[in-house]
Amino acid sequence: MNPMALTYDQHFQSAIARLKMEKRYRVFANLERDAVRFPTALWRPEGEEHAPREVTIWCSNDYLGMGGHRAVVDAARDALDRHGAGAGGTRNISGTHNPIVELEAELSDLHGKPAALVFTSGWISNLAGISTVSSLLPNCLIFSDALNHNSMIEGVRRSGCEKQIWRHNDVGHLEELLKAAGNERAKLIVFESLYSMDGDIAPVAEIVALAEKYNALTYVDEVHAVGMYGARGGGICQREGVEDRIDIIEGTLAKGFGALGGYIAASPAIVDAVRSYAPQFIFTTTLPPMVAACARAAVRHLKHSGEERARHQHMAMLTKHALRAAGLPVMDNKSHIVPVMVGDAARCKEASDLLLRRHSIYIQPINYPTVALSTERLRITPTPRHNEAHVAELVEALVDVWSSLGLPFVEAKVIPMRSRAAPEAHCTYPEMKRAAE
16 A cells, blocks of 8 residues: 555544644533433543533523423333334335324424424424425525524525525515515525524514515424424414414424424425425434324423423523623523623633533533634523522532633623513522522
């Protein structure tokens, strides 16, 4: 062999070395979730797996803690006993089992749509939904929000259609583009209802009005909103009263519903077209019956229970209030997402590591390409199963980490906090600290 030639492995090692040099190399923590005691988990540090440590999770996308809800766990256990572990194949061969048919009926009812289709993940449902719908329309022009998720971007790319990017949440810019395209051309507007890194919410009613005015289809990603918003947990569009005017709603079963999978809900013609043409659906083994059953149990429960949503919003507001009162740089938004800005990849990782090792608090760093360079952050996600003592411990830990690393504080803000869960709540960081003690 030529000694000057690179081996294949050297190419991969070089690629990983670049990530490490750019401070973008990701390290996973070996966590053991506790369904009963969530957000408590066991962390097994590398080389110390025999001596796990208890930690508190503050970055889970199981936003409502439904992954450990008794009705959800019981549904999964019952389906496992009745149907076994696997699905048996793709939906086109032997994988269309009754639990997934029932789940799709539950999801179509959740959103008030005639039909729904379940995929193996929310990433796949976006890829399949956007690419298939747009590719079946003649000369379709896609309008995509500038901050859409990677799965939506990949769906647009996969479609092969012409695209135009509109400035994030800028309906004026969107209207300019729609008007220039003309009413006669097929058009698809793709956007998210709630953007998970900044936590800001789209002007869904204004977008829908523009779509109707300029004869465009709408495709909304409700991944970070289903379960948590709306009278029945249908998401932001349900809360804002425009759900029936959206053409295609995409969601996930892995966040607010605490299970696994993604889906679209739409007209029978759209759902059947995606089912019949999308290779991401046709050639993929379907979700196991136990996963479909537990997801259905979560969806059904949250249609009728607002308790989890109310507690969730209360804890999110409480957490933001406490962090701001301590002078920590919380990005402002009107959702349950709590981004604490760092602005540097290396220091963001240092902050995350210090929180875990010194304070037993688990918050993964959010770096490029998930967010733009110089906007690195810790993304905190309170749940209904966190409590006031958890918040006090989090604030104290973050203050210590910020001081230890020399990260900048901002002017402390104490903001009166009100929610349906606690109408007269008004709490400052010192008050929560005393409660924890």
